[in-house]
Amino acid sequence: MFSNKEFWEKRFREEGKVWGEDPSKSVYQASEFFRKHDVKSILVPGSGYGRNTRLFSSSGFDVTGIEISATACKLAQQFDPASKVYEGSVLDMSFVPGTFDAIYSYNLLHLFSENDRNLFIQECIDKLGEPGFAFFTVFSEDEPTFGQGRWVESNTYESRPDRPTHYFTEDDLREHFQDFEIIETGIVQEPEDHGGQPHTHILRYVFVKKAA
Numbered sequence: 001m002f003s004n005k006e007f008w009e010k011r012f013r014e015e016g017k018v019w020g021e022d023p024s025k026s027v028y029q030a031s032e033f034f035r036k037h038d039v040k041s042i043l044v045p046g047s048g049y050g051r052n053t054r055l056f057s058s059s060g061f062d063v064t065g066i067e068i069s070a071t072a073c074k075l076a077q078q079f080d081p082a083s084k085v086y087e088g089s090v091l092d093m094s095f096v097p098g099t100f101d102a103i104y105s106y107n108l109l110h111l112f113s114e115n116d117r118n119l120f121i122q123e124c125i126d127k128l129g130e131p132g133f134a135f136f137t138v139f140s141e142d143e144p145t146f147g148q149g150r151w152v153e154s155n156t157y158e159s160r161p162d163r164p165t166h167y168f169t170e171d172d173l174r175e176h177f178q179d180f181e182i183i184e185t186g187i188v189q190e191p192e193d194h195g196g197q198p199h200t201h202i203l204r205y206v207f208v209k210k211a212a
């Protein structure tokens with residue numbers, strides 16, 4: 001089963017602030033892009049307990065998160081009270097009012113099946129104003145876990161029990177965002193130290209503009 005509420009609910013209930021309180025390095029990079037393009041409002045799908053929204057909100061952006069785990073939403077309300085957070089699924093974001101200048105989504109897209117990845121991207125297009133920008137990070141095929149665990153579908157493995165993951169090549173990432181104007185893609189190395197095992201994720205990022 002792909003990204004499911006029970007998996008995330010259990011994880012946040014048992015581990016709390018799973019990835020610590022510091023934001024992902026990519027938030028600083030995305031902030032720079034967003035400032036350059038005069039972004040004021042940001043939607044953060046899969047906002048977790050708010051470690052990334054907090055950096056955006058404290059930098060003066062108007063921030064809204066969407067998060068499937070009720071426990072993570074509660075943690076976020078305490079950790080980042082300046083951001084709004086809606087509990088629900090990013091596969092139907094119609095319950096969130098309005099449109100946004102930008103979307104920032106950290107390590108969520110790779111948690112979905114092919115159909116749901118395309119659905120999520122379409123939902124993101126619908127939530128962007130014009131001009132609208134988006135910054136996504138995803139697992140790359142250079143991740144140490146690529147190819148491990150049960151094969152699920154193309155470049156997708158259950159490398160962690162109950163959490164199938166799609167690993168993106170550069171071409172694959174570009175294909176997913178073919179309906180956007182692609183401004184920049186690249187690799188970002190993200191050191192993490194949770195579960196007693198320091199490790200570094202090799203992520204791909206894409207910065208895009210909604211096509212006019």
Ligand SMILES: C[S@@+](CC[C@H](N)C(=O)[O-])C[C@H]1O[C@@H](n2cnc3c(N)ncnc32)[C@H](O)[C@@H]1O
Pocket residue numbers: 003004008009019024045046047048049050051052066067068069072088089090091106107108111
């Ligand atoms: C890899 S975690 C990243 C969390 C957060 N971006 C961070 O770095 O702190 C993925 C997040 O997406 C959330 N999520 C998973 N599936 C979702 C869905 N269908 N709708 C909304 N959120 C979802 C999870 O609960 C989790 O918080």
